[in-house]
Amino acid sequence: MASITGNTPAEAVFERVLPNALVVKSNELFALARKSSLWTLSFGLACCAIEMIDAHMSHHDLDRFGVVTWPSPRQADVMIVAGTVVKKMGEPIKRLYEQMPDPKWVIAMGSCATNGGPYYRSYSVVMGVDHLIPVDVYVPGCPPRPEALLYGVMELQKKISQDAKKRTLPQPLQRKPTPS
């Protein structure tokens, strides 16, 4: 043991190291790292924002999933669109989405972000944020309970690792084009 200096034969090093080493595919390793520390862009628009804040607080802690809310889009991974998307807000949402670096995901929280919600007859509401940006996970509810948002985050984590196993880059859901 004490004589191992300088030109150590390769096998001896490996015998020492191997019981404590893991062999894993790089895709899956990166997916594990990404899903375990999802930084969300703090983007609460309306009422769902209150339940989103509640999900970060002590009663239903999102921090134990590694989820931290971060104000700047340049360092965020996930955008949780929580609340009604109004036409006046469409341009800022698109710009924020484009400012987020890859890989990025979007969770549409609440029925307003999913398909317009209780305001579906309104003249100024976009019927769902997926008309503007691609969405990965939809969390229904008005507002969804914090446990529902936790489940949505867990589903996103599953999606990230499944996408890595398929050896494809993280892809958002493909949406068929709607008549505008």
Add this chain to the structure above:
Amino acid sequence: MSDERVSNVPEKPKAEAPVRPAHRKEPEAPTAPVALDERGTALSELLPKAFSRFEVEYGAAMDEVVAKVKPADVAEVCRTAKEDGRLSFDYLRSISVVDYVERLEVNYHLFSMDKRHKMVIKASVPHDSPSVPTVSGVWRGADWYEREGHDLFGVVFEGHPDMRPLLLYEGFEGHPGRKSFPFHEYDEW
């Protein structure tokens, strides 16, 4: 089949409202009675003296004293209401615009903090030239209410320093508050 249609679900015919037989007439809706309390009655006696130089039509709606004025007099009437010592309406509760089909009505809801009485000043304007002088010089809080009235109903408040849209985006066509603006009927296919 035209090429513009994206979905191939056939369009459902829109359901029509059931036609009521002619002999079954709906009864006329009742009107809410006037119920002024003593502050209201005292105020309704005071108002004709305070507004003696204007042409005002007095009335009451539930427990509010109503004063209908001509649109051009609105700013002067409001200034008198605020500065007159007997009235002292220093708190503008709200400015609301209601679209009755043949006219637009601008309501100024006033309240007095020390005298604790309240009233409504109404001004009716036609649809094609709805213009009322601004009261943002009388109460600073009238600023955004007037911008909102202009945005949603098209009422022009003359003399207002900044008539940019407040609630709608720049370039929105039409005035959504009016009854003639259609609802967005969203079909869920």
Add this chain to the structure above:
Amino acid sequence: MMLNMGPQHPSTHGVFRLVLWLEGERIVRAEPHIGYLHRGSEKLCEREDYTQIITLFDRLDYVANLNCELAFCMAAEKLMALEVPERAWYIRTILCELNRIASHMLFYGVYGLDVGAMTPVLYGFRERERVILLFEAVTGARMMHNYIRVGGVKEDLPDDFGKRMTVLIDELKRGIDECDALLTNSELFLERTKGVGTIDGPTAVDYGVTGPMLRAAGVKEDVRISEPYGIYDRFDFGIPVGTHGDCWDRYYVRVEEMRQSLSIIEQAMSQMEAGPITAKVRRIARPPRGEAYLRTESPRGDFGVFLVSDGGDKPYRVKVRAPSFANLQSITHLLRDAYIADAVVILGSTDIILGEVDR
């Protein structure tokens, strides 16, 4: 230099855009832009009947839902001249005061976060969670309750409500004292909020400011005292009034209001008796023709509803007078001599909710 505190900002309490012109660190001019949450609720109200509108009103001030529902239902009841039974009034009052505590706890937590303290938000939301769980037991939902109806309330309280309330009142008393001890007299908090963003009484009334902001400026005005509605004249409670009209006063008025709300709840619990919970009214209300304006005291101020009815089951026009709309107008006055670092503190102290500003 122009700085845009854009619609997405961690401290603007929602989608609010504040464009600031700076000279060094001083704010020379401030221009607020709203409308990023304008959902057209008032127009939608003309298309929905009275019971459906309650769900729309829930979402206006989404932190104090029951107060908004109460305002609308009271406006419809005023038009119909309806007598709401006693027990319904007691239930409404208790729940609305609990909602006031929950709303002020949210303000407390988020204001601590604005100033830079990370702990108050956890304490504030812990207390708020207790109230929300009680709401879930009573109304069935954590936030959008849809519980207060025209003529009364939707269903009676659960059987263990008395026991739960006794436990909750104790917990809230200790919680409010704990939150108070944590932030109120802290050196850093005092440095950041004392003397910042002052407004005096007459200017505040001119801007139409109401609620804790107005009371902090020294004007003793509360809708529950000046135009009492419901059964508030049976309770003995105080109105906290500030002296300087700065951010600290606005904060402390709200902390004291929480204590006064607890005292109202205790008195109401001791006075409440069994009885019917709703008046004899049609399932979908049909008020007579006319118009009514009704003011209530929501946690943010004077929440008014102007209801014009043409006798049908859908209103002709509903206008919502939101307190945060008027309070936010005064932001240009409040920011007149401030540093850029104070802008966040001042904006937080106005306690706006964009849902009711934009409607």
